[in-house]
Amino acid sequence: MAIIGLGLLLFALLIGNMQNFLQALGRRKLEMSLRRRDVEQWMSHRRLSEELKRKVRQSERYNWAATRGVNEEMILENLPEDLQREIRRHLFKFVKKVRIFALMDDPILDAICEKLRQKTYIKGSKIFYRGGVIEKMVFIVRGEMESIGEDGIKVPLSRGDVCGEELLTWCLEHSSMNKDVKKIRIPGQRLFCNRMVRCLTNVEAFTLRAADLEEVTSLFARFLRNPHVQGAIRYESPYCRGLAAIRIQVAWRYKKKHLNRSGKASIQSNDSSRH
Template identity: 75%
Template sequence: MEQGFGYFLFDPLFFFLLNAREDLKCIVINWPMTATLVLFRSLNDAIYFLNILLQFRLAYVSPESTVVGAGDLVDHPKKIALHYLWGYFLLDLFIVIPLPQIMLYFIIPTYLGFSGANYAKNLLRAAILAQYMPRLFRFLPLLIGQSPTGFIFESAWGNFIINLLIFMLSGHVVGSCWYLFGLQRVNQCFRNACSNSTLPGCKNYIDCGLSTDTPIEWHNNENATNCLNSSSGVFEYGIYANAVRLTTETNVVKKYVYALFWGFQQISTLAGNQTPSYFVWEVLFTMAIIGLGLLLFALLIGNIQNFLQGLGRRRLEMQLRGRDVEQWMSHRRLPEGLRRRVRQAERYNWAATRGVNEEILLENMPEDLQRDVRRHLFKFITKVRIFALMDEPILDAICERLRQKIYIKGSNILYQGGLVEKMVFVVRGKLESIGEDGTKINLAEGDACGEELLRWYLENSSVSTDGRKVRLPGQRLPSSRTVTCITNVEAFSLRAADLEEVTIIFTRFLRSPRVQGALRYESPYWRSLAASRIQVAWRYRKKRLNRAASQLD
């Protein structure tokens, strides 16, 4: 794709190699700029040639297999080579031939200073345009976002930028062709002035050649002088009137920028401000600009509309959901303070999920893909020491039961005296855990709360006759701490029923000393509980020692 873009960028610049000399009334070639363009064009040809060699080893999707299925990848070297030889090989070989370089350095210098130079220059322009069409055929499918295996630009931003790039390249080509055709009309005006003069061999003077030794009579020829003045009326330039003075500009940057501006302007306005002359090729060029402008506007405006709709669709969904929530709160007559909290929760929930229901999205995927996606989404649970010790089957069972939860600032996930009904893993945000004795623990990303529920299910259960674990009925775990959200929190929760099911299935593993040690000694909850009990035991021992010492005294 890079070499295709190089061709689109450099080839039209060859048109700016020619310009008119106002003092000599002739057409001249800018040789310093020629050397630069030939160098870049040769490098681009070399890269494209390497791309041709790569095609002989690049696997392809069999067209026959795409009819009945997703397509089989053919990687046999002989089949790849034959497929490319019978495909685009000849076209790519024609594209890579350095025709402009050959014309500039081997053919045009032979005719400089003679009347045949005009035909040689026409041949140069024809060679550039002849190679431009197959490049357009090869490059445009990639530019519009397609490849042999499907679309490669699937995002709204990607399509938007690609369409802008097409618009810019079109303006670049149209402006360059406008300058070239304008120079052609100036050349034709010089030829008409020569025909109307009595100066013998004046057609040889139209081309400056390698020498500037031309008769003074041609320099002062009134008709030739008026050819460089579009308002003189000596020649009808039509849409090329502004290009006449541009052909005498020696500053290549100014010349190119104005031509680029003209190309953008005409494509944008569909050449509505131009009135061509009766010259047939000028009329056809104007019609081509109008057709190209209509095509680009149909593509660009359509893609911009899709792009804006893609950006605004979620916003519209959010507005509609917000309206539904407002109507529900009004119907239920919620107090204003509660309404503010509901609005805040809705805004944060939408910001975190973008309105996508992950559970439904995952349910529509194949089971193995669901497992791999969940492993990626829930890999944070291995930061919890308890789960870092678990094998993949247990982690998969836990990840399958995790549910996304959103909490706003000030919400209580657990409160003292309430039932622990879930185990929560923090993905984003900060929480504060306050124990019965006032001990505070800060929780952040990667931490968990409610992990005491797992140990409680392991300890408060019995074994049935068939060896299955059964929780004793009527037992629920009360919370001994309050967990409050310091900021908005995004988390995943494991419900008590799901956690109980996991403990029943994997009881043997969960009862291993290593996991029990992690449960008891690595959990922030158990560490704080152990610290508080150690403090209580230390105070009790200190009081007992003081009492014993006082009795001895």
């Protein structure tokens, strides 16, 4: 009788857990259907074209599949601060794969991780385009991208890669210091992109906005101006490498032009001496 009673109790617990699971699953499906209905009503109200509606539906489906409808920021906000830091370090461990951030101390990395925001992009989305303003850094978590430079060379980007890292260099170089050693944003200056970055597949990523990056660099400006960090930034950043290539080309053309002039002058002097 005891064994039968224990078996019935375990069976009742199993039934209860299954019922709770089915209720949660039904509630999640209801939330998804309500979300889709709201999106459809919004698109109809704004009279979007069929092509835009298709892209919005695709983005919503992928966003729901990536997050499962869970708001990670809301969950983290209810946890203790030390636990939040540990979870963010685990989620954003790919940040240290970038050589620039690998040289930084934990307080700077924690400040950067607090500013990272989850973002999803669908296949064909253009993250950056030539002549556009770079306003964010993008860390790829899942998916594939490609970067196409002005010379047409394609560079593949995948999990663990980052694009828009030249924004960090630009934020450090285009700033001034006041008497209180606080960073001042110089108005009227923007960083423009010289390449195009687009998604080859659906991409899940974390983004760091320019305003948040400026805030972090203003708090840790003294450390970020360390020669080792600056050297790593200039070595890793395609923006700095592009500037270096342009300066080398200009210097080489100037030297070549100077050599041609000196060669012509020597030939003319030889001819005059013969006459």
